[in-house]
Amino acid sequence: MNIRSLSPLTLSVIPRVSQQLSARSRLLAARPALPDLHRKYHGAPIGQHQTTEFLKRLVDAKESKELSFGEIAKRIGRSEVWTAALFYGQAKPEQIDLNKLGEVLDIAEQDFKKGFPKSFFPIRGAGLQIPPTDPLMYRLYEFLIVYGFPL
Structure with missing residues (x-):
């Protein structure tokens, strides 16, 4: 797809979507985490x-x-x-x-x-710092962000 072939309406939406995504990323990154566990879990601290x-x-x-x-x-x-x-x-x-x-x-x-009470159920991905600070984890995260929707 060529950017010149996109309509003016589509082009006006792209900056707003990217602003929304970056705002959401900032909110997710600001979630509280337990600082004493981040070293033990290689940049993936456990949240509450x-x-x-x-x-x-x-x-x-x-x-x-x-x-x-x-x-x-x-x-x-x-x-x-x-x-x-x-x-x-x-x-x-x-x-x-x-x-x-x-x-x-x-x-x-x-x-x-x-x-681990009987009522325990894992909340997949809960409490992990987004985006991750570990370089390898960040690359995997980046791959999902970039290629997730196209796949």
């Missing part, structure tokens, strides 16, 4: 979530035992990606997962019930 305090405890337990997501995943019988998603509050664990994770991290079952 019903399990935020428990997620901090999981991360602290993981770090105190010097375990990677891959090592934890092997011990609980899940994939590394799913395990990482659980630590980010982006996956819903089954009871058996919580039991195994409690054994690995030495966290009591009753604490898991408080941290």
Whole structure:
């Protein structure tokens, strides 16, 4: 599509749409995040979530035992990606997962019930800083912004 072939009405809309998008991006970037987690999650801080305090405890337990997501995943019988998603509050664990994770991290079952109540459901993407500050994550974000609609 050639820009010369666009109508004057279309051309007048483009700046307004880009202003709306940039305003929305500023609003999303200004969402509150937990500053003490941003280093642990490589530029993707966790925002306010019903399990935020428990997620901090999981991360602290993981770090105190010097375990990677891959090592934890092997011990609980899940994939590394799913395990990482659980630590980010982006996956819903089954009871058996919580039991195994409690054994690995030495966290009591009753604490898991408080941290992940039966009513818990992950809010996909909630609490992540937009746009991301990690260079790789930003490139993936940029790819989705640029090529998402055309795909």
